[in-house]
């Protein structure tokens with residue numbers, strides 16, 4: 001099976017759903033954020049602070065191309081879609097699921113604990129603007145799954161159903 005890429009805004013549940021889907025489908029999962037942290041040996045806030053966001057984006061772009069493109073789930077960082085070549089890569093090499101979550105629910109899911117540098121602001125309108133500005137990029141995915149009022153089990157089932165339809169001949 002082609003790689004399954006999960007995209008979406010911060011807090012949409014990519015990492016969480018990826019782990020659950022990995023158990024259900026018995027496929028390995030790679031999380032781009034966790035991979036970068038391991039490879040670079042720094043936390044994401046430290047990379048942003050010491051090397052800058054542009055360098056973080058280079059890591060995302062480089063590592064994305066090093067991951068397998070078959071029989072794997074790749075859960076991405078929320079900003080992977082900013083780079084057009086990443087959107088293209090994922091669509092060419094895999095099946096892309098955009099996990100959508102309404103922004104107010106995002107705010108209640110994620111804490112401003114410093115682990116996400118782009119959420120480290122008191123100004124919610126900045127985060128809303130970021131969310132809006134990326135919306136079209138996320139929607140380039142093969143499928144969009146609204147996760148807003150769903151639990152993990154329901155979301156995994158929905159993804160599984162889409163994959164089953166593909167196996168039985170539907171095109172993406």
Ligand SMILES: Nc1ncnc2c1ncn2[C@@H]1O[C@H](COP(=O)(O)OP(=O)(O)OP(=O)(O)O)[C@@H](O)[C@H]1O
Nearest residue numbers: 009010011012013014015016077078109150151152
């Ligand atoms: N469907 C859901 N319902 C309620 N809470 C959820 C759901 N999915 C994820 N969460 C919670 O939201 C928080 C963020 O989830 P997660 O880290 O998986 O998001 P993410 O999309 O990977 O974010 P990031 O882009 O920052 O990596 C976690 O505390 C998680 O438990």
Ligand SMILES: O=C(O)C1=C[C@@H](O)[C@@H](O)[C@H](O)C1
Nearest residue numbers: 010033044077078079116117
């Ligand atoms: O949306 C974003 O730009 C980000 C999301 C996180 O997954 C991390 O990749 C990082 O905090 C940046």
Ligand SMILES: [Mg+2]
Nearest residue numbers: 014015033076
């Ligand atoms: Mg994540």
